[in-house]
Amino acid sequence: MRKIYMDYNATTPVRPEVLEAMLPFYTEHFGNPSSVHWAGRAVKGAIENAREQVATLINCSPAEIVFTSCGSEGDNFALKGTVDALKEKGNHIITTTVEHPAVLETCEYLEKQGCEVTYLPVDRDGMLDLQELEAAITDKTILISVMWANNETGNIFPIEEIGAIARKYKVRFHTDAVQVVGRIPVDMQKANVDLAVISGHKLGAPKGVGAIFVRRGTRMTQFMHGGHQERHRRAGTHNVAGIVGLGKACEIAQQTMELDAPRVRRLRDKLEKGIMEAIPEVKLNGHPDKRLPNTLNVSFAYIEGESILLNFDMKGIAASSGSACTSGSLEPSHVMCAMCVDIVLAHSSTRFSLGPDNTEEDVDYILQELPPIVQRLRDMSPLFNNDARMSCNQCRVVRRA
Amino acid sequence: MYTDKVMDHFSNPRNVGEIDDANGVGEVGNASCGDIMKIFLKVEDDIIKDVKFKTFGCGAAIATSSMVTEMAIGKTLDEAWKLSNEAVAEALDGLPSQKMHCSNLAADALHEAIKNYRENKA
Numbered sequence: 437m438r439k440i441y442m443d444y445n446a447t448t449p450v451r452p453e454v455l456e457a458m459l460p461f462y463t464e465h466f467g468n469p470s471s472v473h474w475a476g477r478a479v480k481g482a483i484e485n486a487r488e489q490v491a492t493l494i495n496c497s498p499a500e501i502v503f504t505s506c507g508s509e510g511d512n513f514a515l516k517g518t519v520d521a522l523k524e525k526g527n528h529i530i531t532t533t534v535e536h537p538a539v540l541e542t543c544e545y546l547e548k549q550g551c552e553v554t555y556l557p558v559d560r561d562g563m564l565d566l567q568e569l570e571a572a573i574t575d576k577t578i579l580i581s582v583m584w585a586n587n588e589t590g591n592i593f594p595i596e597e598i599g600a601i602a603r604k605y606k607v608r609f610h611t612d613a614v615q616v617v618g619r620i621p622v623d624m625q626k627a628n629v630d631l632a633v634i635s636g637h638k639l640g641a642p643k644g645v646g647a648i649f650v651r652r653g654t655r656m657t658q659f660m661h662g663g664h665q666e667r668h669r670r671a672g673t674h675n676v677a678g679i680v681g682l683g684k685a686c687e688i689a690q691q692t693m694e695l696d697a698p699r700v701r702r703l704r705d706k707l708e709k710g711i712m713e714a715i716p717e718v719k720l721n722g723h724p725d726k727r728l729p730n731t732l733n734v735s736f737a738y739i740e741g742e743s744i745l746l747n748f749d750m751k752g753i754a755a756s757s758g759s760a761c762t763s764g765s766l767e768p769s770h771v772m773c774a775m776c777v778d779i780v781l782a783h784s785s786t787r788f789s790l791g792p793d794n795t796e797e798d799v800d801y802i803l804q805e806l807p808p809i810v811q812r813l814r815d816m817s818p819l820f821n822n823d824a825r826m827s828c829n830q831c832r833v834v835r836r837a
Numbered sequence: 838m839y840t841d842k843v844m845d846h847f848s849n850p851r852n853v854g855e856i857d858d859a860n861g862v863g864e865v866g867n868a869s870c871g872d873i874m875k876i877f878l879k880v881e882d883d884i885i886k887d888v889k890f891k892t893f894g895c896g897a898a899i900a901t902s903s904m905v906t907e908m909a910i911g912k913t914l915d916e917a918w919k920l921s922n923e924a925v926a927e928a929l930d931g932l933p934s935q936k937m938h939c940s941n942l943a944a945d946a947l948h949e950a951i952k953n954y955r956e957n958k959a
């Protein structure tokens with residue numbers, strides 16, 4: 437059976453060149469980079485080389501890169517490390533209702549520790565009102581945390597403008613950048629961010645490695661206590677092979693992004709147009725333009741997301757959904773709810789996230805298989821051909837607002 | 838995550854549709870939790886002659902709906918009344934634990950349809 441992977445926002449395959457670069461660091465270059473002897477020295481250079489590769493991709497100094505184990509660690513470090521370091525200054529955090537759980541759950545934890553958190557709502561396109569953001573800043577505000585792009589919709593937030601607001605009020609600015617780094621150009625100098633989180637497995641490096649950009653002069657408490665690694669900012673023996681892989685993946689992204697992004701966008705647009713033309717009553721979730729080139733999130737009225745995914749899977753198509761069943765809770769995606777997407781449509785939300793390996797044939801195959809799947813599920817649905825449509829106020833929205 | 842039997846009933850659901858001259862109809866679930874099941878009965882001489890279903894929901898919701906129609910057909914109303922959600926899940930060789938409460942409602946829908954039939958008759 438044909439297998440098509442369109443879930444690149446969940447994870448990506450390790451690029452062959454990345455794996456090749458990593459392999460020697462499991463065997464002949466096995467040393468601990470903290471050791472002074474030959475075995476350690478050989479490896480230390482590789483870590484610093486990787487640091488430079490990451491720094492080059494996002495335009496910062498290598499000294500501003502701290503290696504971590506994953507995106508969630510980076511977000512935890514950014515939030516908790518800031519709250520700890522700035523507790524004399526204030527206790528107020530501003531974030532959004534559509535952040536990744538790594539930020540939302542950490543904020544909820546910090547609320548229990550005495551922080552106050554403002555969760556900014558989004559409009560129906562999933563975008564923020566920057567005046568509202570500015571108005572939320574108080575003299576107790578110590579951190580603004582806004583993701584660079586949303587993992588479910590692909591919406592890209594105006595990070596440069598938010599950074600300018602943060603600078604104006606001298607508030608620290610953190611961004612969860614895991615969905616953008618390696619996909620679209622990001623520039624830490626232009627963006628005015630103080631903290632930015634990267635996850636290796638979103639850009640062709642392996643799982644288990646990430647990085648956080650910490651702007652020079654940004655005071656943080658240590659996240660992991662122990663050894664002196666990462667200039668005392670993050671203890672723990674380096675995941676050498678993973679770090680080498682992350683560096684290599686950043687280097688490759690630097691070279692290929694310019695060509696990959698428009699090609700992926702063309703495929704995504706073809707898929708979007710094809711779906712809209714072939715299937716009635718489909719809703720686009722997210723902003724029509726201010727979106728990552730690879731992400732398409734749509735809801736097919738009257739049918740549920742998990743049953744769509746299972747049908748896809750039977751045809752070899754890997755995608756994802758914001759339905760309750762796939763979110764692991766009884767409620768559909770918090771992002772769909774925050775956007776006031778009708779509750780049935782939220783359960784139906786289906787995300788295709790493309791990557792550099794996808795082809796024209798992949799899109800053609802999906803466009804051929806999708807309409808009968810949707811029709812079959814609609815024929816089975818008691819909501820189809822039924823006027824009992826749900827309105828937005830029935831949505832138990834804004835759980836966190 | 839699903840058993841072969843669940844996948845069989847999900848991919849080839851039995852008795853999908855509506856019965857135009859149904860004399861018992863039951864509906865359970867709601868949109869907010871993502872599952873709605875509707876069961877149509879054709880009852881003659883206290884025996885379920887025909888059952889059909891329409892379901893909005895996940896794989897488990899569709900499979901349990903399909904299974905309950907198979908289990909109910911040909912049974913007397915009293916026999917069908919005794920069918921439980923657990924028995925439906927068991928007939929499917931089990932459901933993932935997180936699905937037992939949210940999507941395992943098909944017997945409830947059947948019971949609603951039987952209740953509706955009895956009310957119509959009374």
